[in-house]
Amino acid sequence: MAEVLDLDAEVLHTYQADVTAWLADLSDGSPPRRILDLGSGTGTGTFALLERFPEAHATALDVSPQMLHRLRDGACARGLDERVHTVLADLDAPWPSLDPADLAWAASSLHHMADPDHILTEAFRTLRPGGLLAIAEMDFFPRFLSDHLGLGRPGLEARVHAALNEDHGGDLNPALLDAGFTLETKRPFVIDLQHPLPAATGRYAQACLRRLRAHLDGLMDGEDLATLDTLIDSDGPDGVLRRQDLTVRTTRTVWVAKRPQQRPSQ
Known part of the structure; x- marks a missing residue:
């Protein structure tokens, strides 16, 4: 936190x-x-x-x-x-x-x-x-991802927030x-x-998504969770630390x- x-x-x-x-x-x-x-x-x-x-x-x-x-x-x-x-x-x-x-x-x-x-x-x-x-x-937790991730899971982030039903308003x-x-x-x-973003944006997205991921077991299907894990943990171009479309x-x-x-x- x-x-x-x-x-x-x-x-x-x-x-x-x-x-x-x-x-x-x-x-x-x-x-x-x-x-x-x-x-x-x-x-x-x-x-x-x-x-x-x-x-x-x-x-x-x-x-x-x-x-x-x-x-x-x-x-x-x-x-x-x-x-x-x-x-x-x-x-x-x-x-x-x-x-x-x-x-x-x-x-x-x-x-x-x-x-x-x-x-x-x-x-x-x-x-x-x-x-x-x-x-x-x-009013709502920050959103970072495009609906078109290129990972075969469009709308992933919307489903994450719907599953958690976070409402701070x-x-x-x-x-x-x-x-x-x-x-x-x-x-x-x-x-x-939008681009260009502050240098820490990737780490911010990673920390926020990791915090959400800790509460999602049993609330989303396995493919969504696996995709989210890739976004959070991958050091490659699909991970949020390196993505250019945040x-x-x-x-x-x-x-x-x-x-x-x-x-x-x-």
Whole structure:
């Protein structure tokens, strides 16, 4: 998972730059000084936000000590160690005491939580009045393959995703309002990368498809699985590491909500 997160940031760096620039526009000339990264993983969101907001400090919260260790190493490598604080925390449990934040960021993490309503309530409590919460969720897992693979299995990738029935979408508006937020805006970011692609695209496709493949036994026929294994593991021209016909297609939706200066009366 850590590899997927880091490769995602490397390949989709223009998406991250677009999102953080949009958040800067929404800050109304008052850039955040204290940022919370909720379910930070390896820190790709933390680093993108600190690059966009050079006066900010970030607190990264995650349940995995390994992820936080990797984040800390990444912060040191980027010269950001004095601007990053890591906190080992299960966000489904009561949160530790935190300083009020100007911006809370949750990227592809809310759908992993057992109780998203609890997360939103705690985020509301932790933000200062007027602070922003930004939630990014992928509408569907990235797609990489042409329908015409040249391996005799057209439509393979569509069948992979149909078998897993992955759906990370949903309407967060009611839950945000119930937590006390006012909805500022919601925006889809359509990602459609064509040739020439970032150098890490093949490794990104391999890591993503390998993660999906781990859940597919018994859900697809043997020929599809064998073809997928060839795509993932082959070092020849049919493998994703060497294919020249890859693309990267996905959509991510970002909600931005505000903690009002005074909580609306119930």
